Amino acid sequence: MRFKIIFVLLAMLCIATTVDARKKDKKKASQEVKLEKKDSKYEELFKDKACESVKGMLTIHKMDGKVYFELPLSLLGREMLLGSTVSEITDNRFSIVGEKPYDPLHVVFTKADSMVSLRLITSDFVSRDENIIERIRESKVPAILRNFEVKAYTPDSTAIVIDVTSFFLDDIDNMGPFNPYSPITGYGRAWIEKEFKAGDSRIATIKAFSDNISVQSSMVYTVNVRDERYYYVYKQPFTALMNRSLILLPDEPMKPRLADPRINIFVTMKTLFRNEGNGVKRIYYANRWRLEPKDEEKFRNGELVEPRKPIIFYIDNAFPASWKPYIKEGIEKWNLAFEKIGFKNAVVTRDFPTDDLEFDPDNLKYSCVRYSPSQVANAMGPSWTDPRSGEILNASVYLYHNLIQLVQDWRFLQTSPADPEVRKMKLGDDMLGECIRYVVSHEVGHCLSLMHNMAGSSAIPTDSLRSPAFTQKYGTTYSIMDYARNNYIAQPGDKERGVRLTPPELGIYDYFSIKWLYTPFLDMRTPEEEVPVLSAWISEKSGDPIYRYGKQQLDVHIDPSSMEEDLGDNAVKSAEYGVRNLKYVLEHLNEWVGKKDFDYSFRARMYNEVLYQYLRYVNHVLSNIGGIYLNERYASDKRPSYQPVPKERQKQALHFLLQEMKDLSWLNGEQFKEGFALSGNMSNLIEDELFESLMNCPFALNLCAEKTKSNPYTEEEFMEDFSRFVWESTRKGKTLTETEKSWQIKFLTHVFGNAGVQKGLNEESMGALAFTANQCQVAIPEVIKERSRSYFGILPPSILGRFTNQVEQAVPICTDNMTPREKAGFGFFVAAQQKGKPMEHFYFSLLKDIQRLLKEKANTGSSDTREHYRLLLYKIEKALK
Numbered sequence: 065m066r067f068k069i070i071f072v073l074l075a076m077l078c079i080a081t082t083v084d085a086r087k088k089d090k091k092k093a094s095q096e097v098k099l100e101k102k103d104s105k106y107e108e109l110f111k112d113k114a115c116e117s118v119k120g121m122l123t124i125h126k127m128d129g130k131v132y133f134e135l136p137l138s139l140l141g142r143e144m145l146l147g148s149t150v151s152e153i154t155d156n157r158f159s160i161v162g163e164k165p166y167d168p169l170h171v172v173f174t175k176a177d178s179m180v181s182l183r184l185i186t187s188d189f190v191s192r193d194e195n196i197i198e199r200i201r202e203s204k205v206p207a208i209l210r211n212f213e214v215k216a217y218t219p220d221s222t223a224i225v226i227d228v229t230s231f232f233l234d235d236i237d238n239m240g241p242f243n244p245y246s247p248i249t250g251y252g253r254a255w256i257e258k259e260f261k262a263g264d265s266r267i268a269t270i271k272a273f274s275d276n277i278s279v280q281s282s283m284v285y286t287v288n289v290r291d292e293r294y295y296y297v298y299k300q301p302f303t304a305l306m307n308r309s310l311i312l313l314p315d316e317p318m319k320p321r322l323a324d325p326r327i328n329i330f331v332t333m334k335t336l337f338r339n340e341g342n343g344v345k346r347i348y349y350a351n352r353w354r355l356e357p358k359d360e361e362k363f364r365n366g367e368l369v370e371p372r373k374p375i376i377f378y379i380d381n382a383f384p385a386s387w388k389p390y391i392k393e394g395i396e397k398w399n400l401a402f403e404k405i406g407f408k409n410a411v412v413t414r415d416f417p418t419d420d421l422e423f424d425p426d427n428l429k430y431s432c433v434r435y436s437p438s439q440v441a442n443a444m445g446p447s448w449t450d451p452r453s454g455e456i457l458n459a460s461v462y463l464y465h466n467l468i469q470l471v472q473d474w475r476f477l478q479t480s481p482a483d484p485e486v487r488k489m490k491l492g493d494d495m496l497g498e499c500i501r502y503v504v505s506h507e508v509g510h511c512l513s514l515m516h517n518m519a520g521s522s523a524i525p526t527d528s529l530r531s532p533a534f535t536q537k538y539g540t541t542y543s544i545m546d547y548a549r550n551n552y553i554a555q556p557g558d559k560e561r562g563v564r565l566t567p568p569e570l571g572i573y574d575y576f577s578i579k580w581l582y583t584p585f586l587d588m589r590t591p592e593e594e595v596p597v598l599s600a601w602i603s604e605k606s607g608d609p610i611y612r613y614g615k616q617q618l619d620v621h622i623d624p625s626s627m628e629e630d631l632g633d634n635a636v637k638s639a640e641y642g643v644r645n646l647k648y649v650l651e652h653l654n655e656w657v658g659k660k661d662f663d664y665s666f667r668a669r670m671y672n673e674v675l676y677q678y679l680r681y682v683n684h685v686l687s688n689i690g691g692i693y694l695n696e697r698y699a700s701d702k703r704p705s706y707q708p709v710p711k712e713r714q715k716q717a718l719h720f721l722l723q724e725m726k727d728l729s730w731l732n733g734e735q736f737k738e739g740f741a742l743s744g745n746m747s748n749l750i751e752d753e754l755f756e757s758l759m760n761c762p763f764a765l766n767l768c769a770e771k772t773k774s775n776p777y778t779e780e781e782f783m784e785d786f787s788r789f790v791w792e793s794t795r796k797g798k799t800l801t802e803t804e805k806s807w808q809i810k811f812l813t814h815v816f817g818n819a820g821v822q823k824g825l826n827e828e829s830m831g832a833l834a835f836t837a838n839q840c841q842v843a844i845p846e847v848i849k850e851r852s853r854s855y856f857g858i859l860p861p862s863i864l865g866r867f868t869n870q871v872e873q874a875v876p877i878c879t880d881n882m883t884p885r886e887k888a889g890f891g892f893f894v895a896a897q898q899k900g901k902p903m904e905h906f907y908f909s910l911l912k913d914i915q916r917l918l919k920e921k922a923n924t925g926s927s928d929t930r931e932h933y934r935l936l937l938y939k940i941e942k943a944l945k
Contacts, residue, residue, distance in 0.1 A: 105216035109225060120272030121312060123223070124279070130229040131267045131279060134218055135173060135180065143185060143313045145457065146171045147448065148239040149426040151280060152305035157248035158241065158256070158287075159304070160462055162380075162425060162434030165243040170451045171310075172206055180212045180226050187451050190347075191337040200337065232267060232281045232308060235260035241283060241304035247440050248289055254296060257288040268305060273422050276311040276429050307426035311457070318455040322591045323348035325696040325890050326602045327580055328515040328545060328613050330447070332454040333890070348890050349454035349591075351447065351513040352581050355402075355410060360586060368408040377461070377508070378425060381416045382435040388415075390497035391433055391463075394504030397569050398512065401578035410582075411508075431511070433461040433504070441470035445507030459511035461504065471499035477673050478550040479565045480656070481648040482558045487656040489666045502544070502567055509545050514577050518626035519614025520546030526632030526641070529553035532562030539568030540631055542610050545577075547628040552677075553641045556648065572610055576601075599698065607702035612695065622764070623694045624687035624709060629680050635688055636713075636720045639681040646674050647730055654735060664739035671733050675746055678731065682724070682750075682842050686757060688717040689782070690764025692771060708768045711777040715785065721758065722789045725751055725807075753842045755807060758786065759814050766901065780906050787811070787910060791917060794933075797924035805932050812914065812936060819907035821943040915940045 115127040123134035147168035150159045159165050170185040183206030191197050212226035235258070245252040261284040268280035283304050289297035323331040331348040338345060357363035358372045377395050379388060392413045402410035416432075417423045425432045428448065447459035472491050480487050486495065520543030528534040529551055541548035544567055551565040559565060580601055585594050605611035614626030621627065624635060632638040653667055661667050691709040695701075728747035733740070762779040769776035790811045793804055800808075915937065922933045 104219070106218060106225060109216055116270065118270055118272040118277075121275055121277055121310075122272065124270045124272050124277060126267060126270050129266060130227060131232060131270060132215070133226050133228050134223045135226060136223045137175075138222075139312075140173050140175050140180075143170065143172050143452070145169065145309075145311050145313060145428060145448070145450075146239075147309050147311070147428040147458075148241075149307045149309065149428075150241050150304060151307045151426045152303075153241060154302045154304065155248070155300070156436060156438050157440075158246050158302070159243045160434070160436040160438060160464070162432060162436070162460060163243065163462060164446070164448065164460070165241060165246075166238040168428060168448050169209075169238065171209065174206075175214075175224070178214045180214060180224060182209045182212070182231070183207060184209050185451075188333065188335055189337065190334045193337070193339045196337045196339065228279075229267065232279050233262060233265050233283075235262075235283070235285075239306070239308065241306055242287075247438075248297065254289050254291045257290060258302075259286040261285060271424060271427075273429075276309055276427060278307055278309045278424060278427055281306050281308065307424070309426070309428040311428045313450055313452070313457075314455070317450060317453040318354045319589075320349040320453045320591045321352060321581070321598075322595055323350040323890065324580075324599060324602060326606075326613055326698065326701075328517045328543075328577055328615075329581055330510075330513045330515055331890055332449060332451060350581060351449050351454045351456055353456045353512070355407065355582050355584070357406065357584060357586075363406050363584070364586070366406070368403060368406060370409050371407055374410055374412045375512075376412045376414060376431060377459075377511075378414050378416055378423070378430055378432045380425070380433060380435040381418075382437075383433075383463075386493050386497065387500055390501040391504050394501040395433070395508050397501075397505050398508060398578070400570055401575045402582065404575055405579050405583045407582075428458050431459045433463065436462055436464045438464040439466050440464040441466040443467050443503050443507050445510035447511050447513065456511075456513060461507045461511060463500075463504070463507075467500070467503060468496060471503060472496065473670070473673050474549045475499055477649065477670060477677055478552040478645075479554065481556050481645040482551070482554040482563070483565055484559075487652075489657050489660055498566065505569070506544050509574065512578070513581060514545050514574070516547070516616040517543040517545045517573060517577075517613050518547065518616050518628060519609075519612045520544075520571060520573055521548035521631050522614065522625035522627075522633055523609035523612060524632055526553060526634045526637040529632055530555065530558055530563055532564075535564035536562065538572070539564055539566060541567055541571055543571040543573035543577075544568065545574065546571075548631055549629065551631070552645055553631055553638060555641065555645070573613075576605070576611055599700075603698060603700040603702075606697075606700075612703070615694075621683075621687050622692050624684070624691040625693055627684050627687060630684045635684040636716050639685050639720065642681045643678065643724075646678055650674060650730065650733060650735070664736070667736055668740055671736060671740070674733075675731060675750070679750065679842050682721065682754060685717045685720055686754075686761075686842065689714050689758075689761045690766075690768040690777075692768055706771065708772040708776070711772075711775055714765075714768075714777045714782075718758075718782065718785055721754065722786075725754060725803075750842070751803065752806075755810055757842045759810070779903065783906075783910060787914075791914065794917060794921050794924075797921055799925040800929045800932060805929075808932075808936065812911075812939070815907050815911050815914065816939075816943055818903060819911050820904045821908070821911070911940065911944075915944075 109132070110125065110127070113127055115125050117123060117125045122136055122139065125132040125134070145168040147164055148166065150161055150163050150165070153159055153161060170187060172183050172185055174181050174183055185206045186204050189200045189204055191200060210231045212228060212231075214224045215227055216225040217223070218225065240258075242256050242258065244255065249255060264284040266282050268282050269278070270280070271278040283306055285302040285304075287297060287300050287302045288295055323329055325348075330351040332351055334347050334349060336345045336347045353375050354373065355375070356372045357369045359367075359369045363369045379391055383391065395413050396411055398411050399407075399409065402408075416425060423430065425434070442464050444462045445459065447456050449456050475486050475491060475495065485492075491499070521541040523542060524534075524538070524540075529540065530553060535551065535554075540551050548567060550567070551563065554563045554565055580598060585597070588594050602611075614623065616628070617623060617626055625633075627635075630638065649670070653670060657666055688709050691714070693707045693709065695703050695705055695707075697703065697705040728751050729745075731747045731750060732745045761782060765777060765779050765782055769778045790804075790807045793800055794808075918933050918937050918940070922937065923930060925933075
């Protein structure tokens with residue numbers, strides 16, 4: 065028994081010793097593990113090193129010129145936007161501070177083994193069928209933008225560390241500071257060549273917040289600006305501080321709203337794959353803010369409620385103090401439209417906060433109105449969206465300083481005949497503020513996703529713009545998204561009668577657009593459920609011209625009711641009022657400002673603007689010749705898809721333009737000659753351009769006539785009307801003016817070419833008869849463009865004429881090689897193809913008629929006129945041999 069007890073005690077002692085040994089081993093192992101953690105790769109990266117760190121959505125470390133992300137594993141697979149904003153720049157003709165030159169990138173981080181990939185997502189394919197969705201995923205795998213090696217795990221193993229320095233210090237085209245359509249390029253007519261200086265570039269500030277982060281990179285370049293022939297900037301040193309923001313997209317995308325081409329809404333395009341025998345369909349999501357009522361019960365009861373998340377615009381502290389109240393007012397005016405659909409305080413303005421450490425105007429999270437100390441006379445209102453749904457996440461308004469010259473010039477030029485208060489070189493703060501408010505409201509309209517509606521003013525009878533009651537109610541247009549500035553129809557004395565001279569705060573159509581875009585449908589769960597209601601709203605209004613949407617014609621001008629800078633429903637009558645006012649301005653300009661404008665600079669600028677404005681009026685009228693009214697149409701709509709301009713209106717337009725050509729001498733501004741630099745007569749330049757544009761009207765006339773069901777205005781009738789005008793003095797036996805002789809030479813050359821007899825005249829014998837034209841709208845003469853405010857300080861004066869400003873550009877109304885597409889759909893461009901018909905016989909007959917007339921009148925008029933006739937007869941006879 066004793067031995068058994070001893071054995072048990074010894075066994076217990078061994079067990080205790082073993083357990084104790086195991087405890088010591090575990091303790092030692094634990095110490096070794098702790099020691100290993102102290103010497104982990106994470107510690108090796110950052111231990112005892114000067115490191116700037118910020119924590120938020122993810123942690124960022126900046127150390128030794130490098131930047132590291134601690135990327136939480138929970139963010140892998142989360143969709144984000146990566147956007148680049150200009151924070152500082154060497155030359156704001158390339159881009160301006162606050163500008164985002166490119167759309168943000170739709171990205172996601174993924175991990176495979178020891179590599180993290182930043183991938184670019186393409187979300188343009190969608191489907192409602194789960195099987196198709198899976199195949200789309202396989203067919204649209206996000207492309208790798210950059211791979212990053214996993215440097216370490218964080219001590220708690222919840223995040224991975226990657227070195228992103230090379231990415232943020234690389235010259236990536238769609239993340240750079242160069243806007244390809246910037247003023248320095250003549251709005252895209254020259255291009256930028258760049259040499260990136262990677263060794264001189266560096267990481268600047270890092271920031272991290274709860275749902276976004278920012279990394280600033282100082283990017284160094286040498287740049288050229290050139291076209292096919294010239295360098296306009298050569299090897300210029302250039303630095304831009306770029307703010308790159310990563311912002312999380314919402315976990316749950318906003319329910320899209322299916323767009324409609326019959327209303328002026330910006331869109332996001334998708335390709336829809338359908339089953340059950342349906343093919344692929346292109347669909348469009350309306351871009352819009354996620355505006356949801358905070359209190360649904362009160363909203364359903366018809367009470368005004370605030371949105372869960374208002375649309376907030378932060379206003380730059382750099383603006384002149386006198387501008388700020390009008391900027392805020394211009395933004396918040398849109399609340400009038402939102403209140404009509406049940407929201408109050410939907411749009412909110414705030415100054416740049418000075419005590420909010422999280423606020424960063426260059427971050428994608430914040431929508432701002434930015435000031436640019438630039439000579440450009442312009443403003444912009446772009447926005448950026450969630451590509452999955454069309455939800456607007458950020459929108460900015462850029463106001464260039466020289467905007468104030470633009471709006472003052474508009475106000476002076478367009479209303480000074482009717483308004484004595486603007487007959488001065490500088491507007492008062494209140495009047496200038498009113499002009500700024502209008503521009504801001506227009507640009508904020510873009511930020512709310514409203515496109516231009518160039519038909520906004522064309523539904524207004526021209527004479528209604530001289531009615532006090534009408535203009536006080538409606539202003540100059542039914543939509544401020546139109547380019548309808550001030551009331552140039554109003555005549556001297558009209559203001560005293562109560563006629564309003566400025567656009568409305570918001571137009572009737574603007575209320576309609578906001579209703580269509582932002583009315584919540586709380587009980588409808590899918591975009592398709594909303595379509596019948598939204599479509600019916602447009603169809604119900606389709607017979608009312610007030611609610612007509614006229615697309616901006618950036619390529620060709622076919623529709624005369626969708627023109628920029630026009631007013632009224634009758635272009636000829638509006639032009640008659642407008643021209644009368646321009647003459648009034650020139651007659652009184654010396655009287656109004658002569659004593660203060662000692663160097664003639666103001667008068668020279670306004671004289672040039674008179675020329676520009678005159679050519680606008682001419683082009684408004686000219687677009688009626690061969691014009692076709694265009695509408696997007698659904699089967700239930702009351703208006704037709706297209707409708708040719710009536711013949712009588714086309715003939716009225718031609719008559720007006722021909723009568724204008726008889727006397728353009730008033731455009732020479734003789735009363736200013738003693739103060740202006742030596743120059744030729746503007747009337748000669750404009751007359752030549754107008755004549756050549758009329759000669760090209762048959763291109764448009766043939767299409768219009770083909771689409772006219774009865775009594776079309778044909779090329780033959782147009783040329784006969786034109787011919788009667790050109791040869792009127794000859795038929796009467798009068799002595800010809802130099803202008804009339806020039807007309808006859810140009811007209812006869814056109815007839816030669818179309819009759820097929822021009823081959824009888826070689827280049828030498830044609831001489832002054834040589835003629836080529838390819839435009840049907842009056843081009844702005846180069847000397848006028850050079851003096852325009854649109855180019856001031858942008859490019860050297862010697863080459864300004866090589867570029868044409870986008871807004872002022874005169875483009876063809878129709879050419880013979882257009883894309884065969886008659887309706888624009890969701891696009892900007894309107895084009896149509898028309899097959900030419902044999903016309904040589906007509907022009908040959910017209911040539912013979914001219915020959916007979918010249919023989920009959922060969923001995924009438926002065927000796928100079930008779931010599932002119934002999935020359936023309938010689939040319940005709942030579943051509944007919």
